Amino acid sequence: MGVAAQSEIGPVGEFGPTPRIADDVIAVGSPGMQADHAADLGIGAKNVWAMGGPNDDQIVRQGGRLVGLGDNLTIPTDERFGGNIMKSDSGDHGGFWDPESISLRNQVAVIAGKYDRVQHD
Numbered sequence: 001m002g003v004a005a006q007s008e009i010g011p012v013g014e015f016g017p018t019p020r021i022a023d024d025v026i027a028v029g030s031p032g033m034q035a036d037h038a039a040d041l042g043i044g045a046k047n048v049w050a051m052g053g054p055n056d057d058q059i060v061r062q063g064g065r066l067v068g069l070g071d072n073l074t075i076p077t078d079e080r081f082g083g084n085i086m087k088s089d090s091g092d093h094g095g096f097w098d099p100e101s102i103s104l105r106n107q108v109a110v111i112a113g114k115y116d117r118v119q120h121d
Contacts (some may be wrong), residue, residue, distance in 0.1 A: 024110050027076035027083075028096045028103075029053045031064030036074050038083035048083035049110050050076030051103060051121070053090050077121075086110075087119040 038048035109117040
């Protein structure tokens with residue numbers, strides 16, 4: 001499990017390929033991932049999961065663009081991004097981790113590798 005600041009998954013850097021640090025990536029309310037497509041993250045699009053919040057996507061997109069996370073206004077919950085879009089019942093940005101929420105259950109299912117239990121949006 002990582003945090004937004006640890007979004008580099010396995011890019012090739014100055015010293016060669018970075019070891020793969022995750023089997024799955026979950027983007028929650030993300031304003032962008034410095035990638036236009038899930039497949040660009042190097043772990044396979046089927047291993048990239050995202051869920052959005054209740055806010056206007058344009059606010060999220062523009063915020064990501066302003067801080068260099070989504071120059072093309074692409075966010076992980078876009079169908080064209082190509083990852084798995086999970087259902088969320090979050091009422092605000094902190095609601096993704098509310099006990100007994102669909103949002104939290106979906107994250108737990110991915111972390112546990114129980115992909116068949118994930119509710120898709």
